[in-house]
Amino acid sequence: MSREHLQTLTEIRGMMERSTKFLSLSGLSGVSAGLIALAGGLVAYLQLRTGWLTLFDSGTYQRLNPLSRREVIEFLALDAVCVFVLSLLAAWFFTARKARRMGHTVWTLASRRLMWALIVPLVVGGIFCLGLVYHRLNWLVCPAMLTFYGLTLLNAQQYTYRDLEYLGLCEIALGLIALFLTGYGLLMWTIGFGVLHILYGTLMWYKYDRQTQ
Incomplete structure (x- = not known):
């Protein structure tokens, strides 16, 4: 097959991928979300003054x-x-x-599908966490948040970069660990929403975003 034919097939494949997947997701979004989550975890630690390992412990946090x-x-x-x-x-x-630099629009059929894939499990997870608080099961909120968020990412990865799947699996694993180590809730939350997002965003920027700068 000639080089021209290969280039044509590559262009067709790229057009089909852009029509079904949202590829304007920026790695800097993950980095910024991670930094914001780290700040939020630090604020909680400084305000509550109970320590990383006791804030959500089922038997000691109230005392x-x-x-x-x-x-x-x-x-x-x-x-x-x-x-x-x-x-x-x-x-x-x-x-x-990133979308402007690539000459794309943000609000497309693929982005709408991505939003729907994100919203449904996030809303369900939020209601589930409210139920835990209502029943005074506060030490299970952090594990539930991490697990539902990981499932949300797994559900959404089909409409964007496949790499999102790995972040989702890491979030689920961290949530399951936090389920059995309930006293580490704040620390696990900060790692999951802070550190993992920064690592993921950095890798995504290096892999996909450098050429758009």
């Missing part, structure tokens, strides 16, 4: 924490919402910037 249970839950909920919103804004900024 060691000078704040009431309601105050702890309200603060952590506010902290988590701030991390989530800031991460979304950063992801939108870096992804939109």
